[in-house]
Amino acid sequence: MDAMPPVAASPPAAVFAGTRHPGLAAELRPARVRVEAPEVLHPALWLGHQLGRHTDQAVSSGFAALDAQLPGGGWPRRVLSELLLPHPGIGEIRLLGASLAAIQQAGRLVMMFDPPHALSGWALSQLGLEVAQLLVVHTRCKVVAGSDSLWALEQALKSGHVGAVVAWLPPRLRAERLRRLQLAAQAHDGPAFVFREMAAQQRPTAAPLRLALRAGGADTLQLRLLKRRGPPLDTPLQIALPPVLSASAHSRAEAAVRAEPAPSALQTATFINLAA
Amino acid sequence: MLWVALHLPLLSLESFATTLAPLGEEAGPAPIALVDAHHIVSANDSAQSLGVKSGLKRATALALAPHIVLGQADALRDLQAITAVAHAALAFTPSVTLEPAGDPQAAPHTVLLEVHSSLRYFGGKRPLLRRLQSQLRPLGHRVHCATAPTAQGAALLARLPEAPEGRHAVDLAALNRLLDAAPVWLLGPGREHWEALQGMGLHCLSDLQGLPRSGLARRFGEPLLAEIDRARGLQPDPRTWISLPDRFESRLELFARADTTEQVLHGAAILLARLVAWAGAQHAQVRRFTLHMQHEPRHRRDTATPADSTLEIALAEPSRDIAHLLVLLRERLARLQLAAPTLELRLSCADIARGAPPNGELFPTAKSEREGLIRLVERLQARLGHEQVQRLSLVEDHRPECATAVERAEASLRASRVARPPPPAGPRRPVWLLAEPELLHERQLRPLLEGQPLQLLCGPERIETGWWDAALAERDYFIAQAGDGALVWIYRARLPSAGQGWFLQGRFG
Numbered sequence: 119m120d121a122m123p124p125v126a127a128s129p130p131a132a133v134f135a136g137t138r139h140p141g142l143a144a145e146l147r148p149a150r151v152r153v154e155a156p157e158v159l160h161p162a163l164w165l166g167h168q169l170g171r172h173t174d175q176a177v178s179s180g181f182a183a184l185d186a187q188l189p190g191g192g193w194p195r196r197v198l199s200e201l202l203l204p205h206p207g208i209g210e211i212r213l214l215g216a217s218l219a220a221i222q223q224a225g226r227l228v229m230m231f232d233p234p235h236a237l238s239g240w241a242l243s244q245l246g247l248e249v250a251q252l253l254v255v256h257t258r259c260k261v262v263a264g265s266d267s268l269w270a271l272e273q274a275l276k277s278g279h280v281g282a283v284v285a286w287l288p289p290r291l292r293a294e295r296l297r298r299l300q301l302a303a304q305a306h307d308g309p310a311f312v313f314r315e316m317a318a319q320q321r322p323t324a325a326p327l328r329l330a331l332r333a334g335g336a337d338t339l340q341l342r343l344l345k346r347r348g349p350p351l352d353t354p355l356q357i358a359l360p361p362v363l364s365a366s367a368h369s370r371a372e373a374a375v376r377a378e379p380a381p382s383a384l385q386t387a388t389f390i391n392l393a394a
Numbered sequence: 395m396l397w398v399a400l401h402l403p404l405l406s407l408e409s410f411a412t413t414l415a416p417l418g419e420e421a422g423p424a425p426i427a428l429v430d431a432h433h434i435v436s437a438n439d440s441a442q443s444l445g446v447k448s449g450l451k452r453a454t455a456l457a458l459a460p461h462i463v464l465g466q467a468d469a470l471r472d473l474q475a476i477t478a479v480a481h482a483a484l485a486f487t488p489s490v491t492l493e494p495a496g497d498p499q500a501a502p503h504t505v506l507l508e509v510h511s512s513l514r515y516f517g518g519k520r521p522l523l524r525r526l527q528s529q530l531r532p533l534g535h536r537v538h539c540a541t542a543p544t545a546q547g548a549a550l551l552a553r554l555p556e557a558p559e560g561r562h563a564v565d566l567a568a569l570n571r572l573l574d575a576a577p578v579w580l581l582g583p584g585r586e587h588w589e590a591l592q593g594m595g596l597h598c599l600s601d602l603q604g605l606p607r608s609g610l611a612r613r614f615g616e617p618l619l620a621e622i623d624r625a626r627g628l629q630p631d632p633r634t635w636i637s638l639p640d641r642f643e644s645r646l647e648l649f650a651r652a653d654t655t656e657q658v659l660h661g662a663a664i665l666l667a668r669l670v671a672w673a674g675a676q677h678a679q680v681r682r683f684t685l686h687m688q689h690e691p692r693h694r695r696d697t698a699t700p701a702d703s704t705l706e707i708a709l710a711e712p713s714r715d716i717a718h719l720l721v722l723l724r725e726r727l728a729r730l731q732l733a734a735p736t737l738e739l740r741l742s743c744a745d746i747a748r749g750a751p752p753n754g755e756l757f758p759t760a761k762s763e764r765e766g767l768i769r770l771v772e773r774l775q776a777r778l779g780h781e782q783v784q785r786l787s788l789v790e791d792h793r794p795e796c797a798t799a800v801e802r803a804e805a806s807l808r809a810s811r812v813a814r815p816p817p818p819a820g821p822r823r824p825v826w827l828l829a830e831p832e833l834l835h836e837r838q839l840r841p842l843l844e845g846q847p848l849q850l851l852c853g854p855e856r857i858e859t860g861w862w863d864a865a866l867a868e869r870d871y872f873i874a875q876a877g878d879g880a881l882v883w884i885y886r887a888r889l890p891s892a893g894q895g896w897f898l899q900g901r902f903g
Contacts, residue, residue: 205880226763235900241903249785254785254786255783280770333880336879363881
């Protein structure tokens with residue numbers, strides 16, 4: 119993930135300006151002529167208009183267009199990655215599938231916390247995941263004190279032995295609870311994905327990466343990068359997911375969308391008798 | 395011969411203190427004292443700071459410190475506490491003995507170890523003593539540690555109330571020098587003659603040395619001289635070694651009844667420390683242990699309250715790590731509803747795994763990661779219940795509700811890296827399956843999802859199977875697109891018994 123061209127150009131430009139009047143420059147700065155760019159000094163530093171880098175190697179998401187926009191070139195390790203979903207089942211597992219499969223290939227375990235529905239093992243193995251390397255933990259099945267539902271997730275993050283963590287968080291989670299998870303994630307050598315409801319984007323987050331997911335048509339996912347270590351991204355990303363549909367069915371789906379751009383409002387309108 | 399003596403000056407007081415319920419953090423240690431025949435015999439630091447000291451009358455002590463907890467020494471309780479210390483010592487040498495051993499009146503207060511043959515293994519005397527101290531720390535006793543070439547000499551040095559010249563004698567000459575300065579009342583049999591000795595102007599052992607032997611023997615008895623001779627190495631001193639029981643059993647009678655599991659845990663922590671000492675003595679790891687809690691009946695003929703309740707904890711991977719065992723016990727106790735207040739705790743263990751403990755590792759490896767994972771899963775299971783930690787397995791079945799089996803994950807996970815089955819070809823399946831297929835509304839024979847018509851894209855895929863069990867399925871599956879572009883998996887039931895119409899089976903996650 120290299121910096122964008124204007125960035126690399128800015129510090130040498132300053133040097134160049136100094137060398138235009140060599141005598142003056144020598145008077146002012148006799149010892150130091152070269153100015154180090156901040157991003158060279160320390161890997162944690164970056165300028166506002168460039169993407170941040172991580173000292174840890176990030177896990178590639180498997181989608182080149184997304185990797186290009188993620189700081190570090192992939193899903194970051196040791197921090198939470200927050201994914202906002204309108205409802206489950208828009209392609210979120212297919213988005214993570216390649217990176218989770220790569221982690222399992224390395225012999226590490228993937229843990230899922232509180233998945234919203236039952237998981238289909240065959241579908242996971244079609245995505246390249248190995249069900250033997252997957253643990254599913256349900257924390258909300260019984261009546262427990264409120265702190266318990268995140269306790270298990272925090273333990274898993276803190277232990278540092280899990281390869282990747284995927285968690286579906288309860289709605290309306292308080293910010294300090296998420297901050298606590300973010301602190302626990304520092305010991306976790308791998309990506310940690312937390313799914314939250316769409317309404318959470320109104321509130322601040324402790325996670326350094328936040329994406330909003332929307333279905334963008336058949337086998338397509340629309341991603342908005344709401345927060346990252348780097349400049350904001352205005353245009354949403356269209357990601358072509360591993361296809362479910364055959365090519366002919368896909369073209370049929372697109373044709374149907376063109377033919378029927380939006381369901382007309384009249385069909386779904388409700389009439390209320392105000393006189394009653 | 396190199397003897398190590400571990401003297402526990404506050405044994406009775408400390409073993410009494412373990413039976414008390416914990417106080418709050420900010421309250422500090424409670425003042426505690428032991429009473430015998432209406433007189434204080436020993437008091438802990440916080441009681442002494444209030445002015446309570448041994449020899450005071452009970453009423454005086456209560457006047458000085460109204461909140462003082464007064465207890466009585468219990469020989470059986472003390473014996474269990476010192477046995478745990480002896481077990482911890484057995485991890486260093488097989489030659490361990492209690493002192494005084496043969497005397498039925500005097501309870502043992504000192505553990506003696508002969509460590510000469512273990513010195514090389516542990517890398518010398520100093521590292522051995524350091525490890526011994528760290529092994530004894532969880533038991534929570536104040537220990538005076540002394541080393542000497544003779545057993546009796548080491549025991550005497552350890553019993554010195556304060557030792558300005560140290561308690562460690564490297565050879566007999568140094569031991570004799572240290573013993574010369576020791577007060578005469580240290581000698582057990584001589585203690586009742588202490589006043590007579592004092593009256594004769596004899597304060598330390600060197601004063602006795604110059605006196606005629608026969609006269610001393612006539613006045614104070616032969617045992618006094620024999621003890622000095624054994625301490626100075628002039629007489630042989632045979633000892634009988636203690637042996638380790640096959641089955642661990644330790645009990646703790648609580649001073650006040652425990653109403654909460656937190657109080658139970660406090661007492662159980664001491665018992666766990668003893669269990670770990672016992673397992674350490676045979677270089678074994680605990681695989682399973684049981685905590686019995688004896689309850690107090692609410693009234694005399696209370697048959698509804700069980701007499702005791704039992705908590706059995708089995709470990710996936712045998713362990714001797716007291717912190718790990720304590721975490722497991724805490725999580726299990728937190729889920730437990732105490733049937734009645736608890737009076738007495740008993741911890742027993744017979745199931746151990748012998749073998750060398752795993753090597754400590756500096757950097758994380760695959761082995762340490764596997765161990766850490768097992769501990770994590772154990773902890774999750776202890777807190778959430780075994781059924782909540784699941785793993786999936788694939789079943790050869792066409793019905794989606796039967797094709798994935800959910801089973802409890804065993805903590806000793808990842809045993810078999812079976813040959814990976816090739817990813818199944820054929821039509822794609824959705825990741826999310828609804829627990830119950832959801833009946834969809836229809837308009838003009840088109841299924842609706844959330845008020846919007848579904849666009850059928852793929853299908854039909856007919857699944858007609860299960861005639862051999864009760865769940866016959868005859869369905870035509872379609873992949874459809876919802877209004878927002880997400881793909882769903884729906885079917886039309888072909889059996890009248892299964893309901894008519896369109897059903898939502900899953901979503902393509």
